[in-house]
Amino acid sequence: MTNKGAISQFIEQYYLHFNAATVVDAAKAYDQQLKQGSKMLVSLAGAMSTAEIGKIFAEVIRQDKVQIISCTGANLEEDVMNLVAHSHYERIPNYRDLTPEQEWDLLERGLNRVTDTCIPEEEAFRRLQEHIVELWKSAEANGERYFPHEFMYQLLLSGVLEQYYEIDIKNSWMYAAAKANLPMVVPGWEDSTMGNIFASYVLKGELKASTVKSGIEYMTFLADWYTANSQKGIGFFQIGGGIAGDFPICVVPMLAQDMERHDTPFWSYFCQISDSTTSYGSYSGAVPNEKITWGKLGINTPKFIIESDATIVAPLIFAYLLNY
Numbered sequence: 001m002t003n004k005g006a007i008s009q010f011i012e013q014y015y016l017h018f019n020a021a022t023v024v025d026a027a028k029a030y031d032q033q034l035k036q037g038s039k040m041l042v043s044l045a046g047a048m049s050t051a052e053i054g055k056i057f058a059e060v061i062r063q064d065k066v067q068i069i070s071c072t073g074a075n076l077e078e079d080v081m082n083l084v085a086h087s088h089y090e091r092i093p094n095y096r097d098l099t100p101e102q103e104w105d106l107l108e109r110g111l112n113r114v115t116d117t118c119i120p121e122e123e124a125f126r127r128l129q130e131h132i133v134e135l136w137k138s139a140e141a142n143g144e145r146y147f148p149h150e151f152m153y154q155l156l157l158s159g160v161l162e163q164y165y166e167i168d169i170k171n172s173w174m175y176a177a178a179k180a181n182l183p184m185v186v187p188g189w190e191d192s193t194m195g196n197i198f199a200s201y202v203l204k205g206e207l208k209a210s211t212v213k214s215g216i217e218y219m220t221f222l223a224d225w226y227t228a229n230s231q232k233g234i235g236f237f238q239i240g241g242g243i244a245g246d247f248p249i250c251v252v253p254m255l256a257q258d259m260e261r262h263d264t265p266f267w268s269y270f271c272q273i274s275d276s277t278t279s280y281g282s283y284s285g286a287v288p289n290e291k292i293t294w295g296k297l298g299i300n301t302p303k304f305i306i307e308s309d310a311t312i313v314a315p316l317i318f319a320y321l322l323n324y
Contacts, residue, residue, distance in 0.1 A: 007319040019308050026271040026304035027320035030237060033269045034321075038233035039067035040269070041248060045240030047114045049078035051311045053239075054173035056318045061176040065321045066237075068183040068225065070248040073192025076152055079174040081124035084164035088120040125193050131160050132194060133201065140211045147213045147221075148189040153178040183225055185218040187247035215247075222251045223259070233268025237317075239310045241276050241284020253295035266298040273310040 004012070015024045033040060042060075044053070060066055082089070092098070092106075095116045106113055110121035119125075135151050146154070155161065156178040169175055177184065189195045189212075201207040226234060238245040255264040276285030288303035297303060306313055 003323070004320070005324040007316065007324045011316055011320065019306050022304050022306045023308075023313055023316055024320075026306060027317040029269060029302045029304065030235065030271065030317065031321055033233065033235045034065060036232065038235055038268050039229050040065065040235045040237055041068045041070060042066045043236070043238045043240075043244040043248060044069065044071040044075045045238075045242040045244040046072075046310065047074060047078065047117075048239060048310065048314070049075040049082060049173070050114045050117050050119065052082065052171070053311075053314065054079050054082070054176075055171045056315050056322070057173040058171055058176040059322055060318050061173060061180060061182060063322060065318075066182075067229070067234075068185075068222075069177065070185045070187065070244050072242065072244050073148060073186055073189035073195050075244070076149055076174065076186050076189070077128065077192055077194050078119065079172055080128060080152060080156065080161070081119060083167055083169070083172045083175070084127055084161055085120055085123035086166040088123040090118040090120075092116050092118060125197075127164060128155070128194065129197055131155055131158075133197075136198065136201070136207055136211055140207060145211055145213055147184075147218065148186045148194070149177075149184040151212070153181070183221075185222050185248055187215050187218060188243045189215070219247070219251065219254070222248055223255055226251050227255065227261075227264070230265050233265065235269030236267045236271070238270075238272040238274075239314050241272075241274050241282070245272070246283060249291070249296050256295055266301055267296060269302050270297055271304040271306070273306045273308060273313045275307060275309065 011020075011024055011027075015021060030040065042057075048057075090111055092113065093116055095113065103113070106118060111118035112121060112125075113119075132151060132155055135154055139146055139151075152174060156172075156175050176182075190199065198207065198212060202209050236245075236249060238249075249267065252264055252266060255261045270288050270291070272288070274284055276282050278285040278287060288297060288301075288305055291297040292299065
């Protein structure tokens with residue numbers, strides 16, 4: 001049996017009750033899924049890339065502890081932005097105390113705030129824009145179409161951004177994913193910064209909307225991938241809520257009910273780290289058992305919900321998987 005490192009031993013010794021105990025239970029069950037040959041989908045919501053989840057998630061990818069990712073367009077691009085503009089970011093520890101005038105000052109300085117962290121407009125967004133637009137236009141000229149993440153993979157693997165790197169490349173989960181050509185779905189990409197920029201080129205008549213593949217095409221890709229990879233089960237590890245989780249989990253009832261493939265297996269494991277509240281009627285806050293009624297999880301599917309901060313909890317579970 002693999003010896004666990006200091007972090008894993010710590011949580012096993014001290015995380016014994018309530019949300020803490022669920023962290024350990026969920027980590028062990030995730031580990032067991034992989035050992036029995038199941039695959040795992042990880043969904044990234046919120047601003048996990050700006051929270052620098054790549055420092056540990058990149059190694060999770062390299063060690064094949066995740067086989068497919070669902071993420072927001074923001075997480076897709078913000079990992080790369082951190083890679084090329086890290087020194088230009090500003091942290092605002094007293095962000096709760098900012099006045100509207102101070103927020104406006106950040107805007108005028110080109111700093112887009114995500115809680116306590118400001119992303120620099122020119123060094124991050126515009127630096128990527130220059131190069132991604134070339135890829136969009138090249139693809140269109142050649143009659144080619146790609147998914148949003150495929151364009152980002154091309155950008156990273158081309159080497160054109162290397163001159164800008166400001167962090168160790170091993171801490172970029174997107175680079176690790178690109179190197180592994182990891183399958184990915186990016187629902188709602190249109191509301192990301194790169195999605196907005198792409199839309200502006202469509203409005204100006206410089207690009208066709210069809211050059212970037214759509215969300216429906218992501219769903220059909222996921223349906224084919226799920227069908228081809230579910231023989232030993234596919235688990236679902238959800239960080240946060242929102243579309244990154246809502247979109248991919250629906251592929252199971254879609255296959256079983258709408259495609260009438262009644263032998264489609266349920267997700268074989270489910271864990272969500274969330275601070276959303278069930279009583280408000282939010283899907284993100286729904287307890288896992290509600291998903292049984294929608295045909296997503298089975299009665300015996302291992303189910304975990306950790307009501308906590310994903311920026312604290314997810315690294316601990318990943319550390320357990322990596323034997324840290």
